[in-house]
Amino acid sequence: xxxxxxxxxxxxxxxxxxxxxxxxxxxxxxxxxxxxKAVDGVNLSLKRGETLCVVGESGCGKSVTARSIxxxxxxPGQIVSGEINFQQRDGEAIDxxxxxxxxxxxxxxxxxxxxxIFQEPMSSLSPVHTIxxxxxxxxxxxxxxxxxxxxxxxxxxxxxxxxxxxxxxLDAYSFELSGGMRQRAMIAIALACEPQLxxxxxxxxxxxxxxxxxxxxxxxxxxxxxxxxxxxxxHDLGVVAEIADEVVVMYLGRDVESGDVDAIFHDAKHPYTxxxxxxxxxxDSRENxxxxxxxxxxxxxxxxxxxxxxHPRCDDFIAERCNSIDPPRHKLSQSHSVRCLLxxxxxxxxxxxxxxx
Amino acid sequence: MLWYIVRRIVYLxxxxxxxxxxxxxxxQLPPGxxxxxxxxxxxxxxxxxxxxxLRERYGLDEPIYVQYWKWISGIVTKGDFGRSFxxxxxxxxxxxxxxxxxxxxxxxxxxxxxIVAIPIGIYSAVKKYTIGDYVVTxxxxxxxxxxxxxxxxxxxxxxxxxFGQSVGGLFSPEYIVADWSIDRVLDLLSHIWLPVVIxxxxxxxxxxxxxxxxxxxxxxxxxxxxxxxxGLSELKLLFKYPVRVALNPLVSAVAWVFPALVSGSAIxxxxxxxxxxxxxxxxxxxxxxxxxAGSLILLVSVLTIIGTLVSDILLAWIDPRIxxx
Numbered sequence: 236x237x238x239x240x241x242x243x244x245x246x247x248x249x250x251x252x253x254x255x256x257x258x259x260x261x262x263x264x265x266x267x268x269x270x271x272k273a274v275d276g277v278n279l280s281l282k283r284g285e286t287l288c289v290v291g292e293s294g295c296g297k298s299v300t301a302r303s304i305x306x307x308x309x310x311p312g313q314i315v316s317g318e319i320n321f322q323q324r325d326g327e328a329i330d331x332x333x334x335x336x337x338x339x340x341x342x343x344x345x346x347x348x349x350x351x352i353f354q355e356p357m358s359s360l361s362p363v364h365t366i367x368x369x370x371x372x373x374x375x376x377x378x379x380x381x382x383x384x385x386x387x388x389x390x391x392x393x394x395x396x397x398x399x400x401x402x403x404x405l406d407a408y409s410f411e412l413s414g415g416m417r418q419r420a421m422i423a424i425a426l427a428c429e430p431q432l433x434x435x436x437x438x439x440x441x442x443x444x445x446x447x448x449x450x451x452x453x454x455x456x457x458x459x460x461x462x463x464x465x466x467x468x469x470h471d472l473g474v475v476a477e478i479a480d481e482v483v484v485m486y487l488g489r490d491v492e493s494g495d496v497d498a499i500f501h502d503a504k505h506p507y508t509x510x511x512x513x514x515x516x517x518x519d520s521r522e523n524x525x526x527x528x529x530x531x532x533x534x535x536x537x538x539x540x541x542x543x544x545x546h547p548r549c550d551d552f553i554a555e556r557c558n559s560i561d562p563p564r565h566k567l568s569q570s571h572s573v574r575c576l577l578x579x580x581x582x583x584x585x586x587x588x589x590x591x592x
Numbered sequence: 593m594l595w596y597i598v599r600r601i602v603y604l605x606x607x608x609x610x611x612x613x614x615x616x617x618x619x620q621l622p623p624g625x626x627x628x629x630x631x632x633x634x635x636x637x638x639x640x641x642x643x644x645x646l647r648e649r650y651g652l653d654e655p656i657y658v659q660y661w662k663w664i665s666g667i668v669t670k671g672d673f674g675r676s677f678x679x680x681x682x683x684x685x686x687x688x689x690x691x692x693x694x695x696x697x698x699x700x701x702x703x704x705x706x707i708v709a710i711p712i713g714i715y716s717a718v719k720k721y722t723i724g725d726y727v728v729t730x731x732x733x734x735x736x737x738x739x740x741x742x743x744x745x746x747x748x749x750x751x752x753x754x755f756g757q758s759v760g761g762l763f764s765p766e767y768i769v770a771d772w773s774i775d776r777v778l779d780l781l782s783h784i785w786l787p788v789v790i791x792x793x794x795x796x797x798x799x800x801x802x803x804x805x806x807x808x809x810x811x812x813x814x815x816x817x818x819x820x821x822x823g824l825s826e827l828k829l830l831f832k833y834p835v836r837v838a839l840n841p842l843v844s845a846v847a848w849v850f851p852a853l854v855s856g857s858a859i860x861x862x863x864x865x866x867x868x869x870x871x872x873x874x875x876x877x878x879x880x881x882x883x884x885a886g887s888l889i890l891l892v893s894v895l896t897i898i899g900t901l902v903s904d905i906l907l908a909w910i911d912p913r914i915x916x917x
Binding site: 302305307309337342343344345346347350351353354355358359360361362363364365369372373376377408410421424 | 812813814815817818819820821822823824825826832833836837840910911912913
C-alpha cells in the first residue's frame with residue numbers, strides 16, 4: 236500500500252515533515268494458551284523534531300508498539316499486519332514492518348536512525364562490559380571511524396549527557412554507576428550516532444523523582460540541539476504534560492484517542508482519556524474527597540471484550556451499541572481523533588478505516 | 593591481587609593440618625588394621641608371633657597420635673609420605689607413577705566435555721523448544737541417567753566385538769611395559785578416546801543442561817535487547833553478551849576438576865582397567881593401607897583448595913563485578 240499522506244509539490248514521497256507513520260499495526264503473541272493481541276490496530280504519526288507521548292495503563296501494548304518499530308519484539312510475538320513507514324536520512328521512505336527482523340537493513344536502522352532506551356537502566360547495560368565498550372560498539376557499527384576516533388566520540392558523548400569525568404567513566408562498569416548515571420550512559424549510547432528518532436520506553440519510571448526530572452531535562456535539551464524526534468512511552472501524565480507535542484492514548488492494544496497535547500488535556504473526548512485525567516491526584520482538591528479511579532481492571536488478554544474494548548469499564552456505556560460495534564477512528568479535527576461511538580454515533584454503519592485517515 | 597593469593601596460601605596451612613588429622617582418624621576408625629584385613633583374606637592360618645612382629649615393624653601397635661606424628665612429620669620434613677603395606681613401595685612412588693596418566697585423562701575429558709557441551713548448550717538455548725532442542729535434551733538425559741561403568745561395559749563390548757580392539761587399559765598388550773616411543777604414544781591415543789568419551793558423557797550431559805539454563809536466563813535480559821537495538825548482528829550479539837555472561841558459572845566449576853583428578857571415577861577406571869589414582873584410592877581404603885589412603889586423601893584436599901583458589905582468581909579475572917581483597 237502506498238502512503239496516503241501526499242502533497243501536491245512532492246507527490247512521490249510521504250509528507251517530508253512526517254518521520255514515522257504507523258498504520259493499523261498489529262503485533263500478536265502466539266502462545267500455547269492462545270493468541271495475545273498485544274497491539275491490535277495502532278495508528279500514530281510523528282513529525283521531525285517533535286515529541287510524541289504514548290500513554291496508557293500497564294499491559295496496553297505501549298512497549299510492544301515501541302519494540303515493533305525497531306523490530307525487536309520478543310518471541311513468540313510477530314507483526315501480523317500494518318505499516319511502519321519511516322523516512323530515512325537519505326529521504327527514502329521504507330516500511331519497517333516488511334523487513335526481516337534479523338536482516339542487514341533493519342540493523343542499519345537500529346542505533347543508526349532509530350535508537351531506543353529502556354525502562355530499567357540497571358539491567359539494560361551489560362554487567363561485564365565497560366560503558367565505553369558499549370558506546371564504541373554502537374559508533375563503530377554505524378559510523379566510518381577508527382577505534383581511536385570512536386573512543387574520542389564516546390568520551391564526548393558521555394560529556395554531553397552530563398556524566399562527570401567522562402574519560403575515566405568510559406572504562407567504568409555499569410555496576411559502578413548510579414541508576415541516573417546508567418540512564419545517562421544509555422542515552423549516550425542511543426545518541427552516539429545521531430539518530431533521527433529516539434524511542435524512550437518509560438526511561439524515568441525506575442528512577443527517583445529528582446533524577447527523573449534531570450533525565451527529562453536532558454532528553455529535552457538534547458532534542459533541541461539535535462532536532463531528533465522522540466517517541467516517549469509513559470504512564471505518567473505529568474511527564475506527558477511537560478514534554479509532549481502530540482499524545483496517543485492507548486487501551487488494549489489500540490489508539491483510543493490521539494491529538495496534540497492541548498486537545499488531550501483540555502478537550503479530551505474519549506471516556507478513557509477523561510478517566511485517566513481525573514485519576515491524577517491534585518494538591519488543590521478538597522479534603523476528604525476520594526481520588527477517582529477507573530472501575531475494574533484491564534481485562535485478561537484472552538478475554539477481550541466484544542465491541543469497544545473499554546465498554547465494561549466505561550461510565551458512558553451505551554447498551555446494545557458499545558458491546559457490539561467496534562468503534563472506528565473518528566476524526567474530530569486535523570490532528571484530533573478518537574475511537575468512540577459517542578462521537579461517531581450519527582452514522583449507523585461504521586465507515587471504513589481508510590476513509591477516515 | 594598478589595597479596596590476596598599469598599594470604600589464601602597462608603590460610604591453606606591450618607586447613608590442611610586439620611584435614612590431614614581428620615583423614616587419618618577416619619581411616620583408622622574401622623575396626624582392625626591392615627594386618628587384620630590381610631589375615632582375614634589369607635588362606636592359611638598365620639602365626640600369631642609373626643603378626644606381632646610385623647605389627648611392631650610397621651608401628652601399628654603404637655597409639656594413633658604417635659602414628660600420625662610419624663607420618664605428618666615425615667611429609668613435612670622429608671617429603672616422605674610413608675610406605676604402602678600392600679604394595680610394599682613408597683607411597684610417593686606409587687602416586688607419581690599413576691598421576692601422569694590420571695592428569696592426561698582428566699584434562700582430555702574436561703576438554704572433551706567443554707568442546708562438546710558448550711556449543712550444544714548454546715544451540716539448545718537459542719533454539720528453545722524446537723525439534724533440535726528436544727533431541728539434544730533427550731540425549732542429554734540419557735547420558736545423565738546411564739551409569740558410567742555400565743556405558744563402559746557396553747562400549748567395551750562393542751569395541752571388542754565389532755572393531756576387534758583390545759579393550760581395557762590404555763595400551764595394547766605389546767606396549768604395556770615398552771619404553772616411551774612414537775608408536776607407544778599412538779597406541780595410547782588409539783585407546784584413550786574410549787575412557788575419555790565414557791568419563792565425559794555424564795559431564796557433557798550435565799554441562800549441556802547447565803549451559804542451556806544459564807544462557808536462557810541471560811537471553812531474556814534487557815541488555816541483550818539493548819545491544820540488539822544498537823544494530824548488532826544476532827551472532828555477534830549472542831557471543832559478545834549472553835554467552836559471555838553465561839560462561840561465568842562454568843569457570844567456578846573448574847574447582848571441582850582438580851580433586852576429581854585423583855579420586856574421580858574410581859569405579860569406571862576399575863572397569864576399564866585404567867592405571868589411574870582412582871582405583872588406587874579405592875583399593876587402599878579396602879585393605880586399610882593407611883599411609884597410602886591418607887596421602888591420597890591429603891592430596892585430594894590440597895587439590896580441592898588449590899582448585900577453589902584457581903577458580904576464584906579466574907572468576908575475578910573474567911567477571912569485573914567480583915573484587916578480590
